[in-house]
Amino acid sequence: MAETKKIAVIAGDGIGPEVVAEAIKVIRKTEEVFGYKFEFEHGLFGGIAIDERGTPLPDDTLQLCKNADAVLLGAVGGPKWDNNPKELRPETGLLGIRKALGLFSNLRPAFVFDCLIEASTIKEEVLRGTDLIVVRELTGGIYFGEKFRREGPNGQEAVDTCVYSVPEVERIARQAFEIAMKRGKRLASVDKANVLESSRLWRETVIRIAADYPEVELEHVLVDNCAMQLLRRPTSFDVIVTENMFGDILSDEAAMLTGSIGMLSSASMGEGSFGLYEPVHGSAPDIAGQGIANPIATILSVALMFRLTFGYEDAASAIEAAVKSVLDAGHRTGDIAVDKSKAIGTVAMGDLIAAAIAK
């Protein structure tokens, strides 16, 4: 009997609860097929928590997440809360939970389903076989450095500072090497070491950590070149590790190689195997409540959870294979359908994927 794993579920707002329900359906099916055991605890988070509890991240929700082995998050936000003061905005809860849980990296896989290549803006022969993951540092860099305005000789000036410490680079580098060891054993470290001092420290540190991972083939890529190579030779990348702002930009670029936002999964990790898993997309208020949202991003986030937190590689691969087989059979939600009149809804897509899960 497998040990029962605790999953904190914070479905959030808009389509969050709709797509999370399908992810839970898929998790239940893996219990049946693989004999794993999961326990779900649901917490209020985001706009709904603001309405019901007066804060986007209630203490009991945070506690629930801390006590869990992993967190499954839907999405938060919506026009209703957009004009609220900062402490009463759903996004504030998102930043707060990542910080409180010590999550310092954001992982975004980008892989291409052959049957969806026609929907991409990139040429088929360039794209086919793309399967990479971007590991983005989340807690340092220019987003968190000192920022201020001052009077200069030509009027007002604005200053943002980019700071990285050795331990910050070490922990993200180690994590990226560990991920590379479990994948294709190739790591591209992206920096701007020809110009930035913080990038020089980044590169020195990555080189030092690389000594512990002799099996991983390491390349250093300047960020501007990486932006180019992602479009020119995406199949040559396996794991990409980079600092906060470069990762923000490159992970969006990499994601768009592979199609709809409704397909893209993510994980946020800290030390150890604990992680928070969520689709890349938001709460999609324009389609919420209509039962047409694509649940695949959230379902693929579960595959990441199984792989990275639980080490259930068999079930993770089975989920990905199930998604592929359902897509190969021609089933599409509206966002990925060429012929929108044949599109199926959220629940139907979840049912098909759950049914396709097999050993």
Ligand code: NAI
């Ligand atoms: P969004 O990702 O919610 O929607 C962008 C577009 O993609 C919309 O047309 C939407 O209908 C479509 N879309 C998104 N997910 C889809 C899915 N699973 N299936 C089919 N279509 C899908 O981004 P938007 O509109 O900029 O933001 C809406 C709200 O979500 C805002 O309040 C924003 O702050 C919040 N947000 C929350 C995030 C999170 O919880 N991590 C991330 C991004 C935005």
Ligand code: MG
């Ligand atoms: Mg971004």
